[in-house]
Amino acid sequence: MLTRRTPISIPDAQAKIANLPLKPQTEIIPTIEANHRVLAKPALASYDYPHFRRSGMDGYAILAEDDHDFPREFKVVGEVPAGATWDQPLQPGTTVRIMTGAAVPTEASKVIRIEKTRPSKDGKTVRMLTTESHSNITEIGTDFHAGDEVLATNQEINPGGIAALTAFGVEQVTVYQQPRIAILATGSELLQPGEPIETGKIYNSNGPMLKRLVEETGGIVDFEAQLPDEPEQLKDALEKVIQTHEIVITDGGVSVGDYDFIGDAARQADNLLFNKVKQRPGSVTTAFVQDGTFVMALSGNPGACFVGFYLYVEPLIRRYQHRPSRIKEVKGILAKPYTKTNGYDRVLRCTYEFKDGQFLVYPNGTDRSGSLANLQTTTCFCVIPHSEKPIALNAEVTTWLLPFKS
Ligand SMILES: Nc1nc2c(c(=O)[nH]1)N[C@H]1C(S)=C(S)[C@@H](COP(=O)(O)OP(=O)(O)OC[C@H]3O[C@@H](n4cnc5c(N)ncnc54)[C@H](O)[C@@H]3O)O[C@H]1N2
Ligand code: MOO
Numbered sequence: 001m002l003t004r005r006t007p008i009s010i011p012d013a014q015a016k017i018a019n020l021p022l023k024p025q026t027e028i029i030p031t032i033e034a035n036h037r038v039l040a041k042p043a044l045a046s047y048d049y050p051h052f053r054r055s056g057m058d059g060y061a062i063l064a065e066d067d068h069d070f071p072r073e074f075k076v077v078g079e080v081p082a083g084a085t086w087d088q089p090l091q092p093g094t095t096v097r098i099m100t101g102a103a104v105p106t107e108a109s110k111v112i113r114i115e116k117t118r119p120s121k122d123g124k125t126v127r128m129l130t131t132e133s134h135s136n137i138t139e140i141g142t143d144f145h146a147g148d149e150v151l152a153t154n155q156e157i158n159p160g161g162i163a164a165l166t167a168f169g170v171e172q173v174t175v176y177q178q179p180r181i182a183i184l185a186t187g188s189e190l191l192q193p194g195e196p197i198e199t200g201k202i203y204n205s206n207g208p209m210l211k212r213l214v215e216e217t218g219g220i221v222d223f224e225a226q227l228p229d230e231p232e233q234l235k236d237a238l239e240k241v242i243q244t245h246e247i248v249i250t251d252g253g254v255s256v257g258d259y260d261f262i263g264d265a266a267r268q269a270d271n272l273l274f275n276k277v278k279q280r281p282g283s284v285t286t287a288f289v290q291d292g293t294f295v296m297a298l299s300g301n302p303g304a305c306f307v308g309f310y311l312y313v314e315p316l317i318r319r320y321q322h323r324p325s326r327i328k329e330v331k332g333i334l335a336k337p338y339t340k341t342n343g344y345d346r347v348l349r350c351t352y353e354f355k356d357g358q359f360l361v362y363p364n365g366t367d368r369s370g371s372l373a374n375l376q377t378t379t380c381f382c383v384i385p386h387s388e389k390p391i392a393l394n395a396e397v398t399t400w401l402l403p404f405k406s
Helices: 010-018 159-166 206-217 231-244 262-267 302-320
Strands: 026-030 059-063 072-080 094-098 108-113 117-119 125-128 149-151 172-176 180-186 220-227 247-251 271-274 286-290 293-298 328-334 345-355 358-363 380-384 396-401
Touching (some): 010 271, 010 302, 094 125, 149 159, 180 206, 206 220, 220 231, 231 247, 231 262, 262 293, 328 380
Parallel strands (some): 180 247, 247 293
Antiparallel strands (some): 026 172, 072 125, 345 380, 380 396
């Protein structure tokens, strides 16, 4: 339907999404599955760590009262491999042979490394050549005391954190849920790979791109559909996925054409955030909230769809998980001429290099909304502000470095 739309700026559109109140849900998952998930509850140490006095070296454990007048002979009364304990009292002049990681006998104050000893052939005695400047014993609670925070709330767990949790035998953690996302690609021209290509038809390339973009952002794509431009079918599909997902991403059908039905759904929504942005590509980008679900209607044009995902969807998917956006904003220097002018700000697909303390930004071929030729190689976007005059070479430009791109 052809109706007037009021365009807003890119920052205003981003702010409308950033200000949406979210109700992130939590779930309990196995610790081993929690890499890059964010803790919704702190993980506390259930005991001191280490919980026994641990030998840091392979050697011989001795009493403090024997720690003088080296070299000297000791009687070897036993052996403590890792995992074992020595429960008898250690007497003066005696020692136990002990391995790295083993529990040190309670009374022992030091472990003399084997390099500094000369055991007898039968192993029953050992001559210790010299003492040690360190005890070579890790005392109880060196890493954590019982009750200490092992990992804090809102911390993103990484493999090191998984090690720390597992050190306490923690099998499950409470984390924020990943949002469930539905992707609806719209257009009667769309084919699936495997179907024969025909004039006027194209393969649905945005669908797989969006799926992988969502996944690398930490969202879960649990519904995907490719729908023809049939209003009833589209309306039904949209209504269904809105009830079952936190975020719905549509692409295509959002312009003013006879078959662009998403625009109508947006106008009738509970909360229309915007339906036109002063940007190219993707001026038709539309966002609304219906029944508590955020619907992001991206342009069908692949270049605009790609840009729109990073500008508006990536930060939201990350916020659901209590994770910051992985898009890094920097000041770039436009290092290759771009001579076009535009009534709207242009988000230009670029590559960059970091040289002499500056991000040098190079427009990466075409800036066409409908082109997908440079999506693979684009590593950043820069913003060319709207102007009647072309932007100067070497001008400073707001630059967004894209995640997983180098
Ligand atoms: N009279 C006007 N026409 C158009 C305007 C306008 O203001 N007045 N805006 C233009 C601009 S700008 C854009 S951007 C597009 C936006 O179109 P839609 O988002 O509604 O998308 P479609 O028309 O459905 O498709 C556009 C283009 O993208 C192709 N497409 C669609 N889906 C996919 C897919 N899943 N994978 C790959 N390619 C896809 C589709 O075939 C079209 O070529 O509207 C302009 N028109
Ligand atoms: O709004 Mo569109 O600029 O062609 O993507």
